[in-house]
Amino acid sequence: MKKDVIFTVPSYFRDDMDIMGYRFGKGEKSCAVLGALRGDEVQQLYVCARLVAYLREVEREGGMMPGKSVLVVPTAISLSMNAGSRLWAPENTDINRCFPGDAEGSTTDRIAGALFDKLKAYHYGVQLTSFYQPGSFVPHVRMMETGRQNPELGCEFGLPYVYVRVPRISDQATLNYCWQQAGTQAYSLYAGKTQEIDEAAAEQTLRAIIRFLNGRGIIRSEAMQEQKSMVITNGDILSVTSKSSGLLRRVKYAGAHVRRGEQLAFILNPLDGSVREVLKTPATGMLFFIQDGPFITEHSPVFQVVAT
Amino acid sequence: MAILKEITSIASVSLAIGENWTVRRCRYRSDDGAGGRLCIATGIHGDEKTGQLIAYDVARRVKNEPHHLHGTLDIYPMLNPLGLDLGKRTLPSSTQLDMNRSFPGSPEGTVMEIICHHILEDMKGADLVLDIHACPQIAAEIYGARLHVHEAEAMIEETRALCPEVIWVLPDKPAYNATLTGSLMRAGTKAIGLEADSRTEGTQRASDQVVSGIFCKMKEMGMWSGETVAPPASVPVMHGARDVARVTCTRPGMYVPVECIGEQVEAGDVLGVIIDALEGETVETVVAPAGGLVFTQRRYSCVYPGTLIARLFRKERA
Secondary structure, three states, X not given: OEEEEEEEEOXXXXXXXXXXXXXXXXXXXXXXXEEEOOOOOHHHHHHHHHHHHHHHXXXXXXXXXXXXXXXXXXXXXXXXXXXXXXXXXXXXXXHHHOOOOOOOOOHHHHHHHHHHHHHOOOOEEXXXXXXOOOEEEOOEEEEEOOOOOOHHHHXXXXXXXXXXXXXXHHHHHOHHHHHHHOOOEEXXXXXXXXXXXXXXXXXXXXXXXXHHHHHOOOEOOOOOOOOOOEEEEHHHEEEEEOOOOEEEEEOOXXXXXXXXXXXXXEEEOOOOOOEEEEEEOOOOEEEEEEEOOOEXXXXXXXXXXEEO | OOXXXXXXXXXXXXXXXOOEEEEEEEEEEEOOOOOOEEEEEXXXXXOOOXXXXXXXXXXXXXXXXXXXXXXXXXXXXXXXHHHHHHOOOOOOOOOOOOHHHOOOOOOOXXXXXXXXXXXXXXXXXXXXXXXXXXXXXXXXXXOEEEEEOOOHHHHHHHHHOOOOOXXXXXXXXXXXXXXXXXXXXXXXXXXXXXXXXXXXXXXXXXXXXXXXXHHHHHHHOOOEOOOOOOOOOOOOEEEHHHHEEEEXXXXXXXXEEOOOOOOEEOOOOEEEEEEEOOOOEEEEEEEOOOOEXXXXXXXXXXXXXXXXXXXEEEHHHO
């Protein structure tokens, strides 16, 4: 294992922020894995840290395949993680809206630019990312429909779903979009939670990355059972949206199989406890996403269901 | 002749506990059948408060001289009221999303997307939309208009009567498409982003300058028959990186500005210093890389390498 400083952001009264990269193997730049790009992506950092520890053992045991190399960048935003800010705190900006970056631009642009320069050289790219709304997902692979996406390859992670999403206009400055445009087979992995560690989801995500690296002939480690993936698109996901606001009391959680009409959550009047709304699933299937905040606004997508 | 005044909630979403996020529009319409429509939007970033005074001053003048209005004037004084309350640029929730990167929105999306969708739908079809910004906490700016490079040719002449000190033609960036002005232009509605003078916050002078330009523009549009300033014969136009020198610092520290916003500087003139209070040293002196007009200058604040200190309109391009 080699430790590289990919980029340093010098700071005034705080310690300099070094973006660290952990390299395994030698030769072709096979796969890059990126963890936290936002200051609250704790689960994403944790999965990467676990991956670094795992690959260290694989390399020690001679499991890196000749001529292949892997780069793991656990976090590019430690300064904000320490300060408890989701965004890049000094400029109040989202690094994942600044790609491909600019070496002469703002600090955020420079971070994105330095990262992208390193990452775009890799054949496969994996970003552990989070949703912009607080909530929990069934761990899955996601990619944008750019014309360069390869969902079949995404099935090699062996997670339950491979979600091909139509990009929005604002997605064009994200890492996943720019990575694909630059020729990397790029995948985003949703590792369950964001702001806290979910051991089961972290383990599932870690095993998915290891499975992918094995399947692509980049590492050789113990075989792991593969789950057959289902490729889904925007049209396969049904959203359960609140018509009322208030306190959200969930009775079902991400990953649960639900039958059409089953109760998922109650929205309570936050002052008198009366039930304002009962949220039910419109179809039989798996709960793909749930919002996990205590408050809910009107018109809020609370659940996403993948119908079976 | 009278005007009709009507306040409408154009978007409203119920928050968790006894409150709605409501975007309100005040419409002033003449009863003479004139068809022009101008929209004035402010406060898409909650920390930009100058627009409040501008919206108030425009409304006050229209109410004082109602017989001079011909057509429909729609004022949206605050698009992000939660942000105003907390002094936050972004939406103050766990998402911390920038509303001006969330257009065109969606009628079936998240709260933010729904609000953005309704704002856009309400403004569509206007003859012109002005999106007014000003962020004096971070940087001082002179009064300017911002246009996108693909629309500049058609919009520069439209902008002149607003009397900005400069027109800045921005280079192409994907983020533009998700802004209010970008989404309106894509939808076929003309829109211009204005940066009010933010040398000092909330001053009458800053408001007067923009308001004067708005009435001048309304006169040009045939919507105002009262007294206005004459439109300038021309306004300096800056095209992206070719005409604009972007000055950044290379060292971290506290930036102490040498005030020169709105002034012409020469190459080598000092724009400020970066200090290190622990060591008691100046770690960097930031100088102008070229002669020109300083139209943006950062305030006294903590900086990192790459932090924008100033923007200059290069003298040789002026």
